[in-house]
Amino acid sequence: MSRTVHCRKYNEELEGLDFPPMPGQKGQDLFETVSKKAWQEWQAQQTMLINEKHLSLMDPNTRKYLQAQMENFLDNQPFDKAEGYVPPEK
Numbered sequence: 001m002s003r004t005v006h007c008r009k010y011n012e013e014l015e016g017l018d019f020p021p022m023p024g025q026k027g028q029d030l031f032e033t034v035s036k037k038a039w040q041e042w043q044a045q046q047t048m049l050i051n052e053k054h055l056s057l058m059d060p061n062t063r064k065y066l067q068a069q070m071e072n073f074l075d076n077q078p079f080d081k082a083e084g085y086v087p088p089e090k
Contacts, residue, residue: 052082
């Protein structure tokens with residue numbers, strides 16, 4: 001059986017991540033409080049931000065920006081979205 005966590009984004013018990021998504025205490029905190037569903041949604045949002053805003057992950061300021069946007073996203077606070085993104089038609 002997969003492990004569950006009380007997801008901070010959805011405020012309910014959901015399937016947890018398989019391993020911490022980053023090293024250190026921050027990764028452990030995410031592992032304990034973020035569901036697999038919420039993390040996958042953040043990964044998609046982060047990819048759109050990187051691509052649409054032409055961000056370089058080599059820039060420390062970009063990494064700080066993405067960290068702040070991740071916290072906002074997971075805490076259901078306003079976060080930046082990719083301007084001009086149109087979802088594909090089904």
